[in-house]
Amino acid sequence: MLFLEPDMTRFAASLPLEEAPGTKFNYSSGTANILSELFMDSFNSREEALAYPRLALFGPLGMHSTILETDASGVFVGSSYMYATAREWARLGAFLADDGKLYGRPVLPADYISFMRKPSPESQGRYGSAQVWLQLGGVKAGEDGIPEDAFWMSGHDGQSVMVVPSMHLAVVRLGLTPSRTGYNVQLLNAKIIEALRRER
Incomplete structure (x- = not known):
């Protein structure tokens, strides 16, 4: 496609349904x-x-x-x-980490970030309601040092932007890893969070 x-x-719209809507993620x-x-x-x-x-x-x-x-x-x-650029992705991530505010002024509708993070029931909590991945996927929520409120956007060649509102944090990774063999973005993010916590 x-x-x-x-x-x-x-x-995409022309493809036949494989399952009834709302039954499988x-x-x-x-x-x-x-x-x-x-x-x-x-x-x-x-x-x-x-x-x-x-x-x-x-x-x-x-x-x-x-x-x-x-x-x-x-x-x-x-x-x-x-x-x-990596800095521009970081700007977007920081904006989302700050609840959709720009210089303290709300830009997104109230509670939109909460809506983004609302799990799709069929995804077993792995996917949010606005096209983002949630912390439960891959590494269980709150384990390995990644806060439960973390969410991220994931590119198809291993790029990612992790957003952690509770830490006012955005982590951008633009490396090219198409196969994902031997690569786990959550483990990389967990190490970054661990290092930041040691500095505080």
Whole structure:
């Protein structure tokens, strides 16, 4: 889908259901892209939708080189095609760690971060309601030194942004690890948290 389909949303929406909705969890990039089209359709024009991320989020956060690409149909590829420097990803992570506030001013709706972190029941607590992974996945909540409120965004080649609101912390990893063999991002994050706690 990500490399061969000109209209990723249409492709994802055309696939048959494997299970009844609400009965089984399976991560799908297609879901994020369907949500991207719904987001873009909520604007009066496609031009307005294309401009909105930079006006509402990237610009105010100082993410000036960030690019959110579209597919050939003109819809944001929300699952995968956002490119930013490590510092810009860290700005986004810090913004989320600060409950969606910018210089103390709320930018996101009240309780949106809580909504993001609300587990999808079918995921056994591993996946949040807004396309983020929760701490329970891989390393049990609160164990190995990672706080229970941690959540993260995960890229398909091993990139990640971990957000820990209780520590006002964002950890960015942009390394290329497609196979993930011998690599566990939670263990890396746990070591970073351990080092930070020793310094405090």
